[in-house]
Amino acid sequence: MSERVVIVGGGVIGSLHAWEAVERGYEVVHLEADAEPRGATVRNHGLVWLTGRARGRDLDLALRARRRWAEIAGATGVTLRASGGLTVLYTEAEEAVARQAAELDGGRREFRVVDAEEARRINPALGGTFRAALHSPYDAILEPREVLPRLRAELRAREGYQWHGGRTAVDFAAGRVVDDLGHTHAGDRVIFCVGARREGVSARLLADAPLRRVRQQLVQTEPMDITVTTAVSDSLSLYYYPAYDVPARAALPRREPFDERHGVKLTISQRRGGEVTIGGAHLYDEPFDFAALEECDRRVIDRAERVLGRPLGRIARRWTGTYPTTLDGRGYVRREVTTGVTLVTAVVLGMTVAPAVAEETFEVFAA
Ligand SMILES: Cc1cc2nc3c(=O)[nH]c(=O)nc-3n(C[C@H](O)[C@H](O)[C@H](O)COP(=O)(O)OP(=O)(O)OC[C@H]3O[C@@H](n4cnc5c(N)ncnc54)[C@H](O)[C@@H]3O)c2cc1C
Incomplete structure (x- = not known):
């Protein structure tokens, strides 16, 4: 039986984790507080922007993400203009x-x-x-309000993916998440990608994150x-x-x-x-x-x-x-909150690097 991952947060970070998980054969349960995400991902410029990145690891991550965006665009029909x-x-x-x-x-x-x-x-x-x-x-332009619906349409056509819009995660423990309707979603792993939202369980998760x-x-x-x-x-x-x-x-x-x-x-x-x-x-x-x-x-x-x-x-x-x-110049925060529960947040230029961050998360899991 395939492993199951519960992902909380339907922005670009959560959605690219869902994409990566499905590609790697996981079953995915995907929760999002809003019926349709309204966070940073749909409000941004849509730039896959390599120009400003720091030389070194930051740039490596962005170059990797740029290649991955091209593959994802090819597979999903997401519009990626190689504009420079x-x-x-x-x-x-x-x-x-x-x-x-x-x-x-x-x-x-x-x-x-x-x-x-x-x-x-x-x-x-x-x-x-x-x-x-x-x-x-190598800079490129995505359509911010198109990316998430396109990805989701493609994910929903795959086996083993469940989307639950309008469900806020209100509690969690190793291997499970409870939503605001009182439903428990069990998984071998839980990944929180809650962006900047500071309410309820998200506030608790972000409270001491750097x-x-x-x-x-x-x-x-x-x-x-x-x-x-x-x-x-x-x-x-x-x-x-x-x-x-x-x-x-x-x-x-x-x-x-x-x-x-x-x-x-x-x-x-x-x-x-x-x-x-x-x-x-x-x-x-x-x-x-x-x-x-x-x-x-x-x-x-x-x-x-x-x-x-x-x-x-x-x-x-x-x-x-x-x-x-x-706060410390790192490209993003990934931390294990409790056994099997991972928080991924504070991704600098998250629209740019989301695909590479998601790949790295699953590489860490596989290691
Ligand atoms: C104006 C603006 C312009 C930007 N321009 C660019 C750009 O051009 N290029 C670039 O690379 N980056 C850009 N960024 C940054 C980029 O948008 C973010 O880094 C990225 O969208 C973060 O994605 P996310 O998934 O972490 O957050 P979000 O898109 O905010 O998604 C988080 C989701 O989690 C959900 N959530 C939170 N708590 C819960 C819970 N308890 N239960 C269920 N769901 C929950 C929220 O409802 C939300 O939908 C810009 C940002 C802004 C605001």
């Missing part, structure tokens, strides 16, 4: 950071610093005036009459991401205090329907302000218009999303 990414640079000091990052990368990401003309050949939507751009060809939560705010336009062929960011990201931890970074001027305080950085990705998603400000101090700040949106919209060299379409949607991230 461009980080737009305005000054000599910014270009120096990008050049050093490319040099230190040693060709693993095939980074290239290109001039503005070449950047526009790669992405004709970049109509603004800028100096150069860092091209990262993580902090981040709230991000972003906007989306109505469908636009341009094609943004790549993921796009700009030089504000040089201040944040470990890939840019190079000597030349010390020569960058300080950011504007507002941008620094609100973690403002630009990310642009276009949806299949033509809408352009633009983010975002990041809050790190809890309790988070319950309001979304207009000034944060205005700043990223200004930056996006500068890159695109044209006004954006009307903003049709605004939202925030919260995700957990590690």
Whole structure:
């Protein structure tokens, strides 16, 4: 008889664990508190974003995940656009950071610093005036609101997979989970992938986990009459991401205090329907302000218009999303909570690396 695993959490981390489990011949019982997941996974940019990853283990994980996403997309029909990414640079000091990052990368990401003309050949939507751009060809774009339903449709067609939407796990012990309807779900293993949700049993699980939560705010336009062929960011990201931890970074001027305080950085990705998603400000101090700040949106919209060299379409949607991230620079947290019960959370850029994290979990189980 095959082993059974109970997975709690229907976001990308839980769903990719379910995928990996089914591929390896486990029976899977999959619980999700909401009828349809509404967490970080459906609120994100959809970027499989290698550009900013730290060299070393972080990058290894992301490259592995990128290959795995291509396989999963092939098997499930999930849309994965091999778009590449461009980080737009305005000054000599910014270009120096990008050049050093490319040099230190040693060709693993095939980074290239290109001039503005070449950047526009790669992405004709970049109509603004800028100096150069860092091209990262392996970046890719998923459709955040399509991934989970597609994966689930494919899983449900497989034998041995059960989905229980609208069931909150309220208690657990070795080999079992109890849901809010009082049903007990037994398994040889239990995996909690509960994201940032801090209620009931999830709060208990996350209470002493080494993580902090981040709230991000972003906007989306109505469908636009341009094609943004790549993921796009700009030089504000040089201040944040470990890939840019190079000597030349010390020569960058300080950011504007507002941008620094609100973690403002630009990310642009276009949806299949033509809408352009633009983010975002990041809050790190809890309790988070319950309001979304207009000034944060205005700043990223200004930056996006500068890159695109044209006004954006009307903003049709605004939202925030919260995700957990590690405190100590590790790529994610996996810990055994009690015998046979594993917590996987705080996955940094979880949409990017979820498939590789899931593979690693089952490799640990098999070891
Ligand atoms: C605005 C924004 C933009 C982002 N952009 C990107 C990006 O472009 N690329 C990238 O790689 N990452 C991005 N991220 C991060 C990425 O979205 C997250 O790392 C990832 O989605 C986390 O997945 P998850 O499954 O852990 O969490 P979630 O998607 O939040 O899923 C957790 C699920 O667990 C369920 N759950 C919790 N407790 C229980 C319980 N007790 N019982 C049953 N179910 C429970 C919740 O209801 C939820 O559906 C972004 C995040 C945000 C918010």
